[in-house]
Amino acid sequence: MDAPELVLANARVQTMDPLRPLARSVGLVGGRIAVVSDRAVPAGPRWRGVPQFDCGGRTLLPGFIDPHCHLLAYARSLTTLDVGPSRVRSIAQLQAAVADAAQALPEGAWVKGRGYDEFQLAEGRHPTRLELDAVSPHHPVRLEHRSGHAHLLNSAALARAAALLEQGDPVDGLIDRDPASGEPTGLLFGMHRQLAGIVPAWDADEADRALDCAEHALLSFGVTCVHDTSPGNGLKRLEMFRRRRASVRVAMALGWDAFEEIGEGWQSLCRSDGAVPVLGVKLTIHEVTGRLNPSLPELRERVLRIHSAGAQVLMHAVEPAAIEAACAAVEFAQRRLPRADHRHRIEHASVCPPALAGRVAAAGITVVAQPTFIEASGERYLATVAPCDIGHLVPLATFLRCGVHVAASSDAPVASPDPLIGLRAAVTRLSRQGAPVAPHQAIAPVDALGLFTRQAARAMRAEDERGTLRAGASADLVLLSSNPLDGLQRDLRVDLTLVGGEMVYTRN
Numbered sequence: 039m040d041a042p043e044l045v046l047a048n049a050r051v052q053t054m055d056p057l058r059p060l061a062r063s064v065g066l067v068g069g070r071i072a073v074v075s076d077r078a079v080p081a082g083p084r085w086r087g088v089p090q091f092d093c094g095g096r097t098l099l100p101g102f103i104d105p106h107c108h109l110l111a112y113a114r115s116l117t118t119l120d121v122g123p124s125r126v127r128s129i130a131q132l133q134a135a136v137a138d139a140a141q142a143l144p145e146g147a148w149v150k151g152r153g154y155d156e157f158q159l160a161e162g163r164h165p166t167r168l169e170l171d172a173v174s175p176h177h178p179v180r181l182e183h184r185s186g187h188a189h190l191l192n193s194a195a196l197a198r199a200a201a202l203l204e205q206g207d208p209v210d211g212l213i214d215r216d217p218a219s220g221e222p223t224g225l226l227f228g229m230h231r232q233l234a235g236i237v238p239a240w241d242a243d244e245a246d247r248a249l250d251c252a253e254h255a256l257l258s259f260g261v262t263c264v265h266d267t268s269p270g271n272g273l274k275r276l277e278m279f280r281r282r283r284a285s286v287r288v289a290m291a292l293g294w295d296a297f298e299e300i301g302e303g304w305q306s307l308c309r310s311d312g313a314v315p316v317l318g319v320k321l322t323i324h325e326v327t328g329r330l331n332p333s334l335p336e337l338r339e340r341v342l343r344i345h346s347a348g349a350q351v352l353m354h355a356v357e358p359a360a361i362e363a364a365c366a367a368v369e370f371a372q373r374r375l376p377r378a379d380h381r382h383r384i385e386h387a388s389v390c391p392p393a394l395a396g397r398v399a400a401a402g403i404t405v406v407a408q409p410t411f412i413e414a415s416g417e418r419y420l421a422t423v424a425p426c427d428i429g430h431l432v433p434l435a436t437f438l439r440c441g442v443h444v445a446a447s448s449d450a451p452v453a454s455p456d457p458l459i460g461l462r463a464a465v466t467r468l469s470r471q472g473a474p475v476a477p478h479q480a481i482a483p484v485d486a487l488g489l490f491t492r493q494a495a496r497a498m499r500a501e502d503e504r505g506t507l508r509a510g511a512s513a514d515l516v517l518l519s520s521n522p523l524d525g526l527q528r529d530l531r532v533d534l535t536l537v538g539g540e541m542v543y544t545r546n
């Protein structure tokens with residue numbers, strides 16, 4: 039059934055539409071915006087008698103859009119033991135958290151935690167398996183690093199992974215070993231895939247419950263639409279999301295394996311206008327010991343195949359060598375088969391000097407950046423990023439100056455999906471502890487807001503549907519307690535979120 043008619047009256051409407059940035063009320067019909075008006079209530083007999091919600095002068099914006107996140111992993115992060123920096127600041131605190139969790143579980147059950155960050159621990163190092171053994175000798179423990187790219191296991195967990203360890207380092211991972219004894223320290227880099235066979239997966243009910251929590255959290259942050267860009271996404275996960283009918287709008291990129299497997303069926307998969315559209319194919323470009331994986335010829339081949347299928351390529355590329363490769367691959371595909379408005383993307387582009395940003399712009403590539411990382415990882419960046427690179431870190435000002443289409447995302451659960459944190463970081467360039475990180479890359483609040491709305495919609499090829507408030511667009515809106523363009527006060531809050539004209543979150 040269509041959502042009821044509703045007038046959002048007496049608001050400061052920030053439409054994010056450059057042609058008409060401001061208005062005072064919005065009329066909704068059938069899940070869509072029917073009118074955006076300069077009057078406190080839309081004029082004309084059409085709106086007489088339609089229920090009104092008085093916004094009391096608060097700021098109405100398009101619902102925030104997160105064009106790069108990992109929904110299942112975020113859901114998992116909300117329902118597994120939190121050993122992240124907001125909870126745990128030392129190895130002793132981490133041990134206490136693991137001990138409590140183990141005590142609550144039957145012997146032999148897995149303690150699964152996530153979010154530890156050795157950089158934010160007082161000791162400044164990874165904990166060891168022995169430190170976990172001391173508090174959990176009988177429960178296998180697996181703690182996922184905040185980056186998602188490393189795991190720490192205790193001895194009971196390593197014992198279950200014995201067969202895996204005997205095979206030695208895989209091509210895409212590393213088993214950390216004590217230099218003296220050669221024994222595994224418990225720290226495994228990469229090896230996500232391999233560990234999946236050892237740590238028991240969730241059952242469907244657990245996953246469902248966790249996704250409920252995740253969706254509620256997103257709506258409370260004013261996020262109305264997300265793009266799940268997990269490289270492991272395949273048909274099974276797509277089916278799960280399509281069955282689920284989430285309260286947040288979800289689109290998916292699938293991984294390369296799924297793209298190959300689907301082959302000829304790709305076009306019909308994308309055309310089927312199910313609840314969860316498929317928007318593209320995710321490729322990960324890593325630089326390991328000075329070599330690119332996949333190699334440039336292989337990357338070009340993959341990008342050309344995805345490009346030829348008419349799909350969007352999403353290339354995870356963090357550092358300049360990977361970004362150059364991503365550009366080269368898109369340039370190659372465009373020479374072979376020119377496509378106007380291809381919408382291919384680079385995910386992250388975390389270190390990108392101006393000349394390279396110029397190349398990204400010239401290739402028509404959209405960058406999906408993560409300003410929230412400045413807040414969450416600023417201290418780490420300042421301590422570990424080379425001085426010659428730090429000025430080009432999450433270079434939003436450079437991107438805008440060079441004419442790159444740039445959108446912002448959270449990459450949750452790597453960072454919080456709260457767009458207000460990212461918005462603040464894009465404008466202030468301050469880390470969580472208040473240290474400036476490449477402050478010359480700060481951008482204006484209105485531009486920052488655009489990255490989370492209009493530009494994020496464009497990155498998902500959905501700018502006709504959402505990201506700005508204008509007649510015909512989906513009635514996905516967020517009401518904020520004050521106007522972010524007047525200053526990003528710490529007490530700025532999401533008061534109300536609507537998806538398809540339905541009030542799906544109200545702050546009490």
Ligand SMILES: [Zn+2]
Nearest residue numbers: 106107108449
């Ligand atoms: Zn990601």
